[in-house]
Amino acid sequence: MANLTYFATHIPGRTIQVEGQSYRWLGGTNYLGIGEHPLFKEKLKQGIKLFPQNWGSSRKNNVQFLVWQDLENLFAAQYGHEAAMLCSSGFAAGQIALQFLLRQQPEATYSLAPFSHPAISTYLHAPYDGSRVDWIKAVLEEKPVLLGSDGIRTPWAELFDFSWISQLSPKQYLLVDESHRIGVQDIRLTSPAQIIQTASLSKAYGIPAGIILASKAMIEEIKKEAQWIGSSPPNLAFCYACLHAQEAYQEQQAILEENMEYFQSRLTNNAIIWAKGHPSFCLDNLTIIRRLEEHGFQMNQFSYPRWNDPAIARASVHATLKKADLMELSQLLQS
Incomplete structure (x- = not known):
């Protein structure tokens, strides 16, 4: 082909x-x-009027905009997390979350599911070379501290069963890239492990941004990371449109x-x-x-x-x- x-x-x-x-x-x-959709177009026009250019600055700039915070709060509430943080893209969200976990657990093994997206991998951490069934079996037996998986397999369409995560422990972390499920399917996951979900918002939500969803304590710590502080913020006009066009x-x-x-x-x-x-x-x-x-x-x-x-x-x-x-x-x- x-x-x-x-x-x-x-x-x-x-x-x-x-x-x-x-x-x-x-x-x-x-x-x-x-x-x-006419409402989204209308709100995007309003957003462009309020924010007629991109705001290219550090995330810790002394000039901040409530639209980011309001949109983060909305996503956290919609998807059952305590907190959320916006990034410039889904790839940035995945990498920022992953690098944070790797620095927090420098001695830990990171076990990545087969067919996972490059956003949650590094050149040192390739996806498992085998079936997803075998990967899950190995994860439950070996109990690695850090786990990574996509929410759904892409580009080949395959739904994943996450019932096995009920067997994880509170000392484990599960990072899930939800770029192809968010806005389309329910992405809520329940597990004793600490869940971090990342996603591109440029797909179903149609805006140039990414999101990290996690506990309030974890989001507060990730926002201290130089990778996030030094990265570009998402486009304000599109964030405004997303926030105000929920209907x-x-x-x-x-x-x-x-x-x-x-x-x-x-x-x-x-x-x-x-x-x-x-x-x-x-x-x-x-x-x-x-x-x-x-x-x-x-x-x-x-x-x-x-x-x-x-x-x-x-x-x-x-x-x-x-x-x-x-x-x-x-x-x-x-x-």
Whole structure:
């Protein structure tokens, strides 16, 4: 399967223009299509009026903005944590949280689940070379102090069972990258271990920012880290829009859930790799990929996460798609 590149003039919503032709767009991780919602657009305009440029300064600058604190409090409350802290990106959030844990536990082993995102790894800490089942078994037997995992496997769509974390101890730390679940699925995790969840907010939430969710004590300590203090803050205008357009997010989440149920209920004898309750799916059948293109659908097709990985065809059922799109799509996916 080949890598494909398109040069777009605007962010795709329901459709994308490719070489002068309009296609229904299945690619990207813009799960909620929040940029299409009138309320989000209105609040973003207000945000740009209040904050017409990026604020590129230290996070400990003596000039601070309440919009960051208010948005952190909102995310902490929504996802069942005592506190939260914003970062410039999801990758920054993962790395800042991980480096903090490694410095706090310099002698500890960091055990990283298979297929975990580079945001929660280092060149010294590669993902486990084996199945997730074997990794969980090893973790429960060896009891490493630091653990890392994605909330869902990507780009191949696979849901993870986290019931095993009830067997962890209070002396252990579990770092979870929730970039592809936050805003789409419930990410709350319960365990005796200390839970730290990080995420990109540029996917479902559509803003250039990342988030770290943890206990109040841990967030206070991470905010003392030079990596966070010296990093750029997230864009104020987009944070303002996210904070004040929560009704838009709720509406888009309801549409997405309805679209997923409608689409997934019609999947029979299909050739896709998908995770029930999540909008993404993958294909490795070139005949069906060509069939979709011939009928006006386009999706992502590129190597990930390494440049020389085999190209993957990945699609998502966005909130912007219409029922007619989903019915046609489900019919075209029959193997």
